[in-house]
Structures are given as C-alpha cells and as structure tokens.
Amino acid sequence: MLGLLLPVMRLIEVPMLAAQRRFGIQKLAWVFLTPNLILFALFAFLPIILNLVYALTGSDQILLRDRPFVGLENFGTLAACENYLDPNSCEKDFFWRAVHNTVVFVILQVGFMVGFSLITALVLNQKIRARGFFRSVFFFPVLLSPVVVALIWKWILQRQGILNAGLEGLGYDSFLWLLDRQWAFGWSVFLSVWAHMGFYTLILLAGLQAIPRDVYEAAVMDAASPFRTFYRITLPLLMPTMLVVMVLALIKGVQTFDEVYAFTGGGPGSATTLIIQYIYETGFAGAPRLFGLASAASIILAVVLVVLTGLQLWATKKNANG
Amino acid sequence: MARVISFLTRTRGRDRLHWTDWFTYGYLFSGILLMFGPVLWLALSSFKTDAELERFPPRFLPYAQEMIEVEGYDKPLPVFTVTAGELAGARVAQVRRIGLVAQVVRPENPSEIIKIGIKDRQAVESVSLATKNYTELFERFNFMRFLWNSTFITVMATLIMLLVNSMAAFALSKYEFRGRGTVMALVIGVLMIPQTVVLVPLFLVTRELGMLDSLWGVIIPGAATPTGVFLLRQYMLTIPDEILDAARMDKASEWKIYWRIVLPLSAPALAVLAILAIMWRWNDFLWPLIALSRPEKFTLQLALNAFQGEMDTNWSSLLAMTVLTLLPIALVFAFLQKYIATGIASTGGK
CATH class of the missing domain: 1.10.3720.10 (MetI-like)
Structure with missing residues (x-):
C-alpha cells in the first residue's frame, strides 16, 4: 500500500511546486485547504441550502427545476394537528x-x-x-x-x-x-x-x-x-x-x-x-x-x-x- | 462514592471482604455475562447444525450427531446407542426410519438389518463445530462481493480522509493567512451538520455527480470530516515550526515538508483517526442504505439487514454472516484497544 502511495505523493508534488512558485508560501495554504473545502461545500453547506429549497417546494421530483414552489405548505402539513399529544x-x-x-x-x-x-x-x-x-x-x-x-x-x-x-x-x-x-x-x-x-x-x-x-x-x-x-x-x-x-x-x-x-x-x-x-x-x-x-x-x-x-x-x- | 468506600474499607483492614466489594465484583461479573454473553452465544450458535438451531430449548454448546461409514452404504449413517431390549448398550447405525420403527445395522455386521423401536435408541452426539453455515455462505450467497464492497469502501474512504483532512490540518496549523479564523469557524459549522439532517439534498448532489449506486457515492460524501481536521490540527500544532524552517533553508518544497516531515511526525494522530475512520466506514448504515440500491453494490451491513428480512427463519447463514461481519472489528479491537479508547474519548465519538 505504501509503495503505491509514494509515487502518488511525488506526482502531486509537481503541481504543488508550480502553485508554490506562482502564489508564494503563505497563499499556498489555500491550495492545501481546497480539497477539504470543496468536499465540505458540496456535501455539507450546499445541502443545507438545498434542504431549505426542498422544504419549500412540492411534488415527488428530485430535480429542483421540476419542483413547484409551495411556501410553508410542507411545514403546515406536518404541523396540522388538533392535539399534539395524540x-x-x-x-x-x-x-x-x-x-x-x-x-x-x-x-x-x-x-x-x-x-x-x-x-x-x-x-x-x-x-x-x-x-x-x-x-x-x-x-x-x-x-x-x-x-x-x-x-x-x-x-x-x-x-x-x-x-x-x-x-x-x-x-x-x-x-x-x-x-x-x-x-x-x-x-x-x-x-x-x-x-x-x-x-x-x-x-x-x-x-x-x-x-x-x-x-x-x-x-x-x-x-x-x-x-x-x-x-x-x-x-x-x-x-x-x-x-x-x-x-x-x-x-x-x-x-x-x-x-x-x-x-x-x-x-x-x-x-x-x-x-x-x-x-x-x-x-x-x-x-x-x-x-x-x-x-x-x-x-x-x-x-x-x-x-x-x-x-x-x-x-x-x-x-x-x- | 466507590473510591471513598474502598478508602474506608481499607482503613478497616483488608483481611475480609466488605459488602461493597461483593457488590463491585458482582456487578463486574454480571457485566461480563451481559456484555460478552450475547456475542458468545451468537458465535456458538453460528457453529450449530440446522437441526440444533431449531432445537428448543437450545443447548449451550454446538452438538452434532456422530456419523459412521458402513460397508454397503454410500452415505455415512447416523450413530445411535440402543437403550433397551436385548441389544441394550450396543452402538448401531441407522439405515432408515419408518414410522415408529428404526432399521439399524451393527457396524461389525453391516448385512444384518435389525428393527428396533425409535424410543429404544438414543442419538450419539458430540460437541463439534459445524462449519457448513460458513461454507454455505461462500457457495450460495454473494458473500465475497459484499465483503469486497465493504473493504473497498472502508480502505478508500479512510485513505482519502487521511489525505484530505491532514492537508487541511497542515494549512490550518502551519500557515498564517488571512481567513484562517473563518475557515476554522466553517469547520465547526460542519460539525453541526450531521449527515442525518441533509439526506435529501445529499441524495441530489450524489445523483448529479453520477455516483448513485456506485461505491464512490458512499466514499466521497463523507470523505472529509471536521473531526479529522480538528484532531490532526491539534496534533500538528505541537510540531515545532523550527523543523519546517530548517527544511525550507534546505530548499524543500512546501509539499515535501508536508508529506516528508509533518505527516510522519503526526503518525500517532493519523493512526487514531485511521482506526476511527475504519470503524465508522465498516459500520456505516444509513447513507449506504440510501445511496446503494442494487444488491451487487451492497455492503456487508446492508446485506445482513436485507437477508434478515428475506430469510426470516433461516438463521444458519445469517448467524455465520453476522459473525464474519463483526470479526474484523473484533480483531482490530483486540490489538488496538488502547488507541481506540483514547481516540474515541478525545473526539467525542464522531
């Protein structure tokens, strides 16, 4: 496993060295952060926003453009209750x-x-x-x-x-x-x-x-x-x-x-x-x-x-x- | 209280057991029974034959009836001892059973068939581990497929997580740059968003990336964890910056400093994180349940869950599969339990 990892690390060094020459040492931090931040953005922050969009739209379609805006209807449906204890x-x-x-x-x-x-x-x-x-x-x-x-x-x-x-x-x-x-x-x-x-x-x-x-x-x-x-x-x-x-x-x-x-x-x-x-x-x-x-x-x-x-x-x- | 009591009892002299000692050891041993017992019972049961599994009340150890090869018969025959009649005490092999009468032969004299009542014979049994449940798993079910899926997901996700998280931790611990505080706040923010509350949009994003129903769809969405960033950053802060400066003097590139100096020095933290990641991924259930719908992509956990519905009464394969699923984790635990305990305690679980 390690034998496979070393060439990979050497391979990444090439673009990283180019980035270092281009941006300088301190700004290179952002390059190190990028993969992690992309994953966070795609699978944590974007979903939080999309969650709101889904909650405010209706129908059984997964694609957002197919979903009509319904306002707070979903919350209303969930909350529609005569007696919350029953x-x-x-x-x-x-x-x-x-x-x-x-x-x-x-x-x-x-x-x-x-x-x-x-x-x-x-x-x-x-x-x-x-x-x-x-x-x-x-x-x-x-x-x-x-x-x-x-x-x-x-x-x-x-x-x-x-x-x-x-x-x-x-x-x-x-x-x-x-x-x-x-x-x-x-x-x-x-x-x-x-x-x-x-x-x-x-x-x-x-x-x-x-x-x-x-x-x-x-x-x-x-x-x-x-x-x-x-x-x-x-x-x-x-x-x-x-x-x-x-x-x-x-x-x-x-x-x-x-x-x-x-x-x-x-x-x-x-x-x-x-x-x-x-x-x-x-x-x-x-x-x-x-x-x-x-x-x-x-x-x-x-x-x-x-x-x-x-x-x-x-x-x-x-x-x-x- | 416990410590005080032990302190008090000590001043009273240690030659007799105080009631608190009885309580302590009573509690500890019932703990063993309650914690280990069920797992032991599962493991023992997985080595039982189908007939034994259906036996009620069950016996503790797995028994199997002895079989004997008798001349003139193709298959081995089950062995009985005769309990009554003129043959009492003899070992016989049963050829067939018709109603209440069993046709048996004596192994010494295979040609002579003797008829005895089924009440007059008793099966000869001995403790033996039936491995049929396990071999069947490989023959009849796609077990290797599930094992491979689980292993692939666990290994790849752990490697990616270590790489991505350690890069971020390196940047956050070894560089002074504008926006570092903001990034740290973002990481804390992610800590507040467990996967369980963003399932629907996660499904959309994974789908749009074309990773639904593929193992990558399980690996990538959880590949970067805030826990990992925190853990590694905390450790990297303890690595003195002088080492890095010395390397820079020697014209080492930043990437080289990262993977040749900082990563090896962070090995203990990386090991703890790796153990945690292996555990999370191997045991992961909810997201794979959503992201994987084709049975050939199932992980072991999904397969176990699906089978328990399908084979409601067929416990034999299910038990063997459960044992094989918990085995890797049990082995990891046996060898690395000290690191696991400290790792879990220091990260708050997940």
Missing part, C-alpha cells in the same frame, strides 16, 4: 408518532444510559483487579455495527431463543417479544443503552479520575459517611462531566436509527418508528417520494440539533473551566 388527530399521524416515540425513547435512553454509565464508572474507578480488562468488557459493544447489535439481540429474543427457553425453564410461557408494542420499544431502548454505554462510561471514568484525592481524605477526616461523601463531593465535582455526557447522549439519541431499524424495522405497527426513520421512509423508501416533507422534517430536526450542539459546546467549555 398522533391520531394529526394529518401526518406517522410523523407525530415518530416524534412522540423519539421523545419517549430519548428520555428513557438518556436516563438509563447516564445512570448505568455512572454506576459502571464508579465501580471501575475502585481498586479492582484487572481494571483494563473490565473496562474493555463494558466498552467493546461500542465497536459493533448497529446491524450486528440488532441481530445479536434478535437471536436471543426470537421465538425459540435462549430467553424464552429460560422463561419456560422457570415455568413461564414463551413470549413473542418483538411483536408486542411496549416490549419492542423497551428492548429497543435496552439495545441502544447496551451498545453505547461503554462510550459514556469511558468519559465519566476520566472525569472521576480527575477529582483530586485530597478532597476525599479531608472527608474521611471529618468522618463523613460514604453516601454523604458521594452526594457532597463526587456528584458535584463530576457534574460538569455528567453534563457533557448527558448532552452528547441527547444529540446521539435524537438521531437513533440504525440499530432500531435493523432490530424492529420500526414495528410492530409504528411502535418503534423514530424520527430519522420517518425521514428515510418519507423521502426514500416509500412511494411517492415526498422529498419536501422529508426535508421539512429534517430542518425541524436540524434546529433541535443545533440547539443541542450549542448546549454541548457550552457544557464542554464549562467542563474545561471548572
């Missing part, structure tokens, strides 16, 4: 169901994620044998692909799976987990916590290890109880890190798609359909392809994400300062 009363009930599912999903997922990561980080932060090994035990699912994660658990939960075998062994009946709306949703939350917990544990562990030891020694001097020490020292000092973890989990949670889609396909019915799946199905999987609606939903999601990312930058800064 998706059945909305014109696009599928969208509202996805929004509803996503909100519940994110709240549960972030809650469990932060809770379990915190416990795991606290346990791993103790004087234990083989800490490195245990750390990687909790971390390795982070590396698994979402589809693999989904299939691993589907195999366990299937009708003749090991979980049902265990239940029957205990005298209960087998259960079709993924055909029950509530259980399918619950398992989806579980799955995503299982898969991503290790990442947040790692961050929290780093946060715990940054707390100076002498604070604890002082607490021991004052004969503070362990629980008091936890509430009065560990938790407040860990709060900035917790904040970062929470916001990161929120940002990722809102964008959950892969593992849940491969796991349940959004079903049964629309019980586990999340917002990204709505965008995917509206724009790409269904017929007609409603690009306008998909874009409008994307923009709503983007606004949420920009707010959350702003929150993240703020939390990170706070973490770095305090």
Whole structure:
C-alpha cells in the first residue's frame, strides 16, 4: 500500500511546486485547504441550502427545476394537528408518532444510559483487579455495527431463543417479544443503552479520575459517611462531566436509527418508528417520494440539533473551566 | 462514592471482604455475562447444525450427531446407542426410519438389518463445530462481493480522509493567512451538520455527480470530516515550526515538508483517526442504505439487514454472516484497544 502511495505523493508534488512558485508560501495554504473545502461545500453547506429549497417546494421530483414552489405548505402539513399529544388527530399521524416515540425513547435512553454509565464508572474507578480488562468488557459493544447489535439481540429474543427457553425453564410461557408494542420499544431502548454505554462510561471514568484525592481524605477526616461523601463531593465535582455526557447522549439519541431499524424495522405497527426513520421512509423508501416533507422534517430536526450542539459546546467549555 | 468506600474499607483492614466489594465484583461479573454473553452465544450458535438451531430449548454448546461409514452404504449413517431390549448398550447405525420403527445395522455386521423401536435408541452426539453455515455462505450467497464492497469502501474512504483532512490540518496549523479564523469557524459549522439532517439534498448532489449506486457515492460524501481536521490540527500544532524552517533553508518544497516531515511526525494522530475512520466506514448504515440500491453494490451491513428480512427463519447463514461481519472489528479491537479508547474519548465519538 505504501509503495503505491509514494509515487502518488511525488506526482502531486509537481503541481504543488508550480502553485508554490506562482502564489508564494503563505497563499499556498489555500491550495492545501481546497480539497477539504470543496468536499465540505458540496456535501455539507450546499445541502443545507438545498434542504431549505426542498422544504419549500412540492411534488415527488428530485430535480429542483421540476419542483413547484409551495411556501410553508410542507411545514403546515406536518404541523396540522388538533392535539399534539395524540398522533391520531394529526394529518401526518406517522410523523407525530415518530416524534412522540423519539421523545419517549430519548428520555428513557438518556436516563438509563447516564445512570448505568455512572454506576459502571464508579465501580471501575475502585481498586479492582484487572481494571483494563473490565473496562474493555463494558466498552467493546461500542465497536459493533448497529446491524450486528440488532441481530445479536434478535437471536436471543426470537421465538425459540435462549430467553424464552429460560422463561419456560422457570415455568413461564414463551413470549413473542418483538411483536408486542411496549416490549419492542423497551428492548429497543435496552439495545441502544447496551451498545453505547461503554462510550459514556469511558468519559465519566476520566472525569472521576480527575477529582483530586485530597478532597476525599479531608472527608474521611471529618468522618463523613460514604453516601454523604458521594452526594457532597463526587456528584458535584463530576457534574460538569455528567453534563457533557448527558448532552452528547441527547444529540446521539435524537438521531437513533440504525440499530432500531435493523432490530424492529420500526414495528410492530409504528411502535418503534423514530424520527430519522420517518425521514428515510418519507423521502426514500416509500412511494411517492415526498422529498419536501422529508426535508421539512429534517430542518425541524436540524434546529433541535443545533440547539443541542450549542448546549454541548457550552457544557464542554464549562467542563474545561471548572 | 466507590473510591471513598474502598478508602474506608481499607482503613478497616483488608483481611475480609466488605459488602461493597461483593457488590463491585458482582456487578463486574454480571457485566461480563451481559456484555460478552450475547456475542458468545451468537458465535456458538453460528457453529450449530440446522437441526440444533431449531432445537428448543437450545443447548449451550454446538452438538452434532456422530456419523459412521458402513460397508454397503454410500452415505455415512447416523450413530445411535440402543437403550433397551436385548441389544441394550450396543452402538448401531441407522439405515432408515419408518414410522415408529428404526432399521439399524451393527457396524461389525453391516448385512444384518435389525428393527428396533425409535424410543429404544438414543442419538450419539458430540460437541463439534459445524462449519457448513460458513461454507454455505461462500457457495450460495454473494458473500465475497459484499465483503469486497465493504473493504473497498472502508480502505478508500479512510485513505482519502487521511489525505484530505491532514492537508487541511497542515494549512490550518502551519500557515498564517488571512481567513484562517473563518475557515476554522466553517469547520465547526460542519460539525453541526450531521449527515442525518441533509439526506435529501445529499441524495441530489450524489445523483448529479453520477455516483448513485456506485461505491464512490458512499466514499466521497463523507470523505472529509471536521473531526479529522480538528484532531490532526491539534496534533500538528505541537510540531515545532523550527523543523519546517530548517527544511525550507534546505530548499524543500512546501509539499515535501508536508508529506516528508509533518505527516510522519503526526503518525500517532493519523493512526487514531485511521482506526476511527475504519470503524465508522465498516459500520456505516444509513447513507449506504440510501445511496446503494442494487444488491451487487451492497455492503456487508446492508446485506445482513436485507437477508434478515428475506430469510426470516433461516438463521444458519445469517448467524455465520453476522459473525464474519463483526470479526474484523473484533480483531482490530483486540490489538488496538488502547488507541481506540483514547481516540474515541478525545473526539467525542464522531
């Protein structure tokens, strides 16, 4: 591989040398930046603008010149709802169901994620044998692909799976987990916590290890109880890190798609359909392809994400300062 | 709390286990069970025969019935032990089964067919790894195609990303030029635009570039990442400028300085980024799902997802394929886990 790379690098040197002679050293920076900036422009900035254009135009055509301007109609269609808490009363009930599912999903997922990561980080932060090994035990699912994660658990939960075998062994009946709306949703939350917990544990562990030891020694001097020490020292000092973890989990949670889609396909019915799946199905999987609606939903999601990312930058800064 | 408790227990003397120690090790070992267990179960199951896979309740280890070559029969015959009757305890080979009666022969005397009730015999089984699920994958499914697609996308995307991002990082860390602040702000801006919110226009741009349904349509749109620019720039800032000035004295061109001096010195950061890129690309799902619609262009992840719908009950090939899909990542993890952990922690995941 390297043998192939070297001639390529030498080849690029020829035009780069010419550019250097022409523009001088300091302006050459722009030449170095160009490939990256072109990619950013084509696949990040241009799409952001085009997204608006799609959201403001109608029809199922992908080419912009075929799409008539409809103003805010797409947003209006999405928002047409008598009672926002009841998706059945909305014109696009599928969208509202996805929004509803996503909100519940994110709240549960972030809650469990932060809770379990915190416990795991606290346990791993103790004087234990083989800490490195245990750390990687909790971390390795982070590396698994979402589809693999989904299939691993589907195999366990299937009708003749090991979980049902265990239940029957205990005298209960087998259960079709993924055909029950509530259980399918619950398992989806579980799955995503299982898969991503290790990442947040790692961050929290780093946060715990940054707390100076002498604070604890002082607490021991004052004969503070362990629980008091936890509430009065560990938790407040860990709060900035917790904040970062929470916001990161929120940002990722809102964008959950892969593992849940491969796991349940959004079903049964629309019980586990999340917002990204709505965008995917509206724009790409269904017929007609409603690009306008998909874009409008994307923009709503983007606004949420920009707010959350702003929150993240703020939390990170706070973490770095305090 | 954990640390305080361990601190307290230590002052109490270390000869007995405190309840917190029980909790700690209890938690850790249930962690092993919950985290490793499912993957282990998947791997074990992938070596089971079809009959074993359908068995309920399932057995932990993969078993297969012993087979024996008997004179006068073309195929190997399944081995049973007789549990009742005058032959009790003998090993026999079953020729065929008719209703409740099995026709068996003794391997020593293949010409004499004995009839016994099927209740009076028990299959002789031993733990063995059935590799049929795996070989079938290569024979019946286009597995090599998917493997090649995934590998090609991962390798090319990683190389392009390293090149493009390191060039940008080099410019942003080693040159003073007007507009540098603006460019940095743009990079942060891209950080705020995840692929998930621009799917429709991304589809249009990729289509207009003629890259839809081609592997390049998956490689190029994500080839430049803001994370990579940040990571590499941060590292390159630590390389002293004096080295560059010395090279300039020796009449080295800027490009040569970039790839002969700065790139080799940034090797640790490049390695971390390469590992991350390999992981992202190998596991990528949503964009390939949109950009690739012809099955012969599918990546492993897409193929896995498509097959689980098609072969709802045919788990045997699906399990083997899942294992093969997670294998490369598992290997990378086994050898490079330290770098992965620090890499992921320092970039915030993605």
